[in-house]
Amino acid sequence: MTPPEARPDYEDDRNFATTLARGLSVLRAFRTDDDGLSNAQIAERTGLPKSTVSRLTFTLGCLGYLTQPQRNDRYRPGPTLLAMGHVAAASLSFLDPAQGMMQALADQTGTLVLFAVRDRDKVALMRTWRPQRAASIWLDVGHRLPIGGSSSGMAVLGASTTEELACLMADHPDPALDGRPLDALRLEARDQLIAQGYALVRNELRHTRHISAVSVPFRSARLAGPVAFSCGALDDVLPEARIHDEVGPLLRDSVRRLQQLVGADARPAWPASPND
Structure with missing residues (x-):
């Protein structure tokens, strides 16, 4: 697998710091359900050589970004x-007022x-709210x-400006599972x-076949692009x-109320024209 920091379009830019990008890719390798990672596991996830990973984890450990309780033990996120x-x-301060609103939505819709x-x-995924009195799917932060294979991605994609799409x-x-490029x-x-004010991905394009979802984009002045709330x-x-009958409209209305609650622009989160 070619590590993201080694992509030719980045290498060609003289301002791109490859070593820094590699160090950040090591930090991004960690997941919430990990009980620490070895250098070999980090190398597998990042596509970097193990010798490079060893130098990076040592440096990140010295700086406190990673911690290794004992020599040769697995690395974990540091203080x-x-x-x-x-x-x-x-920068995600709007999630504080969203807490009660989204928990109520989870409980109402199951x-x-x-x-x-x-x-x-x-x-x-940055935050999840599970229904309190119903079994639900489990996805970790x-x-x-x-x-192109998730409703969250569709909401972000549909709300992106041409400049955000280029980034x-x-x-x-x-591309989508049917081969279409994401700009289409x-x-x-x-x-x-x-x-309808919400987005979903067609069944044949879904990344996870047995899970259904609907999403609504949201914009914050503190973020560079659209984000998404989903059920x-x-x-x-x-x-x-x-x-269409229940959950999509409820989610759409909840996100609109959140926009009003945090004083966000009342306009839709997507551009007025596909050329914007």
Whole structure:
């Protein structure tokens, strides 16, 4: 696998710091359900040589971004990285008022409610709300989904401006399962947002066949591009008819209330024209 930092379009830019990119790819290799990672595991996930990973984890450990309780033990996120995470979370201040609203939506619909952001060539889950009195699907924070194979990705894609789409395409996301490029899929997603205020991915294009989901984009002045709130469940709990009759409109209205609550622009999160 070619590591993201080695892509030719980045290497050609003299301002691109390859060593820094490699160090950040090591940090991005960690997931919430990991009980630490060895250098070999990090090398496998990043596509970097093990010798390079060993130097990077040693350096990151010295700086506090990683911790290794005992010599030859697995690496885990360190205190410096955790402190930076808290600083970064401050830019998502709208999630504080969203907490009660999204939990109520999860309980009302019996679905897992998600908050997702674009993470280079995919979307990554940053927060989840599980229904309190119903079994639901389980997806961990940090779980990454393909742009063209998830409703979260469709919402982000449909709400992206042409400039934001260009930035997304620079990370070379996978095309849709039917082979269509994402700039074509963007028009389909945008049409859904205009017509109904929410987006979903067609069954034949879904990354996870047995899970159904619907998503609504959201914009914050503190973020560079659109993000998404979603409701997801197994197909028998969330068939497409229920999405259109109940869950999609409820999610759309909840996101609109959140926009009003945090004083965000009342305009839709997607551009007025596909050429914007």
